[in-house]
Amino acid sequence: MxxxxxxxxxxxxxxxxxxxxxxxxxxxxxxxxxxxxxxxxxxxxxxxxxxxxxxxxxxxxxxxxxxxxxxxxxxxxxxxxxxxxxxxxxxxxxxxxxxxxxxxxxxxxxxxxxxxxxxxxxxxxxxxxxxxxxxxxxxxxxxxxxxxxxxxxxxxxxxxxxxxxxxxxxxxxxxxxxxxxxxxxxxxxxxxxxxxxxxxxxxxxxxxxxxxxxxxxxxxLPVKAKKKPPRTVHLKALVLQDENDRFLVEKRPDTGLLAKLWQFPYIEAAEETDEDIAAFAAEFGAAVEEEVNYYYDVKHVFSHLVWEIKVYRAEGKVDNIGSHQRLLTKDELKEFTFPVSHQKIMQSLEEE
DNA sequence: AACCCGGGGTT
DNA sequence: AACCCAGGGTT
CATH class of the missing domain: 1.10.340.30 (Hypothetical protein; domain 2)
Structure with a gap:
């Protein structure tokens, strides 16, 4: 040396x-x-x-x-x-x-x-x-x-x-x-x-x-050990629009991934069937059950994780939401903090 | 010591 | 697609 x-x-x-x-x-x-x-x-x-x-x-x-x-x-x-x-x-x-x-x-x-x-x-x-x-x-x-x-x-x-x-x-x-x-x-x-x-x-x-x-x-140089490849998680996200053109969103938990950020509700599910997401939508109001439609895909790569998100759209009366959930207009959505993956979902609403 | 925690740029 | 990160907290 x-x-x-x-x-x-x-x-x-x-x-x-x-x-x-x-x-x-x-x-x-x-x-x-x-x-x-x-x-x-x-x-x-x-x-x-x-x-x-x-x-x-x-x-x-x-x-x-x-x-x-x-x-x-x-x-x-x-x-x-x-x-x-x-x-x-x-x-x-x-x-x-x-x-x-x-x-x-x-x-x-x-x-x-x-x-x-x-x-x-x-x-x-x-x-x-x-x-x-x-x-x-x-x-x-x-x-x-x-x-x-x-x-x-x-x-x-x-x-x-x-x-x-x-x-x-x-x-x-x-x-x-x-x-x-x-x-x-x-x-x-x-x-x-x-x-x-x-x-x-x-x-x-x-x-x-x-x-x-x-x-x-x-x-x-420098010498650096290779990192493990990220694991893939399959999600189905629900963009639920009520009769007043408001969208259902929810706040994530206080700890863990993307803590305290807002998002569209989702379930973790890899199956091709739409039954699970339809049932999920139905939990928020009886009127939305029959209108759940597959919309498009979003892929988001984290350093340690990959989200493959199938996005579904539904409309109807929303009358059963939790305390961590809110119904927001398109303008109100802009005031809340969303992870980039869910901004991608939101972006598609502008392209209609 | 190993794992969790985002996102964007470069090659 | 694989590679690179102007780190810190938790377990």
């Missing part, structure tokens, strides 16, 4: 970052709350996807106080389509904690900030370094990829032990007085140069420091 010339590496990396860094909305901010929101949104999510959500979120919740005081449903609505909705619920919980227990000031110590809901090792380090210039490691997938190549580390980056090793490495090589820029520079490098496939080594500002490039093994 190459021995890293730390000072030279830091200078090459930071010089490149100073010159080439992308102009991103949260890089124009110093408010720790805003840095925090951006880091939560950026978990498992690309910059280009996050930007419009971030801008909209800041318009709706400009300060920590605004977010803390907001209704959870409004927060979820601002997160609609971004995925991993526990991020939004945890952020909301944590922001209220900061309002009530820290006088509205985002904690600036590792000990306190890690206590906040949804703030793990990565986000703690990211907020501390970027907002407060604290030399704490912020190790995400990008950083692990860059370091695994820089030092030819063949550990499986999916393992917890590997992450600890990378955090320790960052503590050794971080530019103490420029922690914010250093951490962002490593992530930026991973995002635009040291990419997962076909890294742009010829454009890399720290190529001369890189062990993987010297040995020609950059395409073999």
């Amino acid at each position: 190459k021995i890293l010339d730390k000072k030279s590496f830091q200078q090459d990396l930071l010089d490149w970052y100073d010159k080439e860094k992308r102009d991103l909305p949260w890089r124009r901010e110093t408010d720790p709350y805003r840095i925090w929101v951006s880091e939560i949104m950026l978990q498992q999510t690309k910059v280009d996807t996050v930007i419009p959500y971030y801008n909209n979120f800041m318009e709706k919740f400009p300060t920590l106080q605004d977010l803390a005081d907001a209704d959870e449903d409004k927060v979820l609505k601002a997160w609609e389509g971004l995925g991993y909705y526990s991020r939004a619920r945890n952020l909301h919980t944590a922001v209220k904690e900061v309002r009530d227990e820290y006088k509205g000031k985002v904690p600036d110590t590792e000990e306190d900030i890690k206590k906040l809901q949804g703030v793990g090792p990565y986000t703690a380090g990211a907020v501390l370094s970027i907002a407060y210039n604290v030399p704490a490691p912020a190790v995400d997938g990008n950083v692990m990829r860059v370091l695994s190549r820089l030092f030819t580390i063949y550990d499986d980056i999916g393992k917890a032990a590997a992450k600890n090793k990378f955090e320790q490495l960052i503590r050794e090589i971080i530019a103490e007085n420029r922690a914010s820029d250093f951490n962002q520079a490593v992530m930026e490098l991973g995002a635009v140069i040291c990419t997962p496939t076909s890294p742009a080594c010829l454009l890399c500002p720290v190529q001369k420091h890189c062990s993987a490039k010297e040995e020609g093994v950059q395409d073999l």
Whole structure:
């Protein structure tokens, strides 16, 4: 392995970052709350996807106080389509904690900030370094990829032990007085140069420091165990329209998949027959039983799950709905938060 | 340590 | 179709 010339590496990396860094909305901010929101949104999510959500979120919740005081449903609505909705619920919980227990000031110590809901090792380090210039490691997938190549580390980056090793490495090589820029520079490098496939080594500002490039093994790193393929679940969803052109929807449970989001009612059933969905529709009102018609299919791929949804339409009088269910007009549907899979179902209503 | 939890982009 | 993810919580 190459021995890293730390000072030279830091200078090459930071010089490149100073010159080439992308102009991103949260890089124009110093408010720790805003840095925090951006880091939560950026978990498992690309910059280009996050930007419009971030801008909209800041318009709706400009300060920590605004977010803390907001209704959870409004927060979820601002997160609609971004995925991993526990991020939004945890952020909301944590922001209220900061309002009530820290006088509205985002904690600036590792000990306190890690206590906040949804703030793990990565986000703690990211907020501390970027907002407060604290030399704490912020190790995400990008950083692990860059370091695994820089030092030819063949550990499986999916393992917890590997992450600890990378955090320790960052503590050794971080530019103490420029922690914010250093951490962002490593992530930026991973995002635009040291990419997962076909890294742009010829454009890399720290190529001369890189062990993987010297040995020609950059395409073999990082090492990562393959994930299991997602399992498929067959659903039949019911778009039930009452005599006042309102649609039956329901709120999902408080925990688990897509918690607290709204959806069209569905049953889990793979059979080709329509009897089960007709019986399901009949539960909501005697008048709808004979009008259940197969409409079309929606397929939605999650990271760990595939939904194959057969969508059925029915009309009639709806007089037996539960407390978690509502009848909403087309306009009212827009105010509620739906997972993308059910937005696809809703979209078809516009194409009539 | 293994599993759960979304969604979109790239190749 | 297979691959990639700017992670954290729960069990």
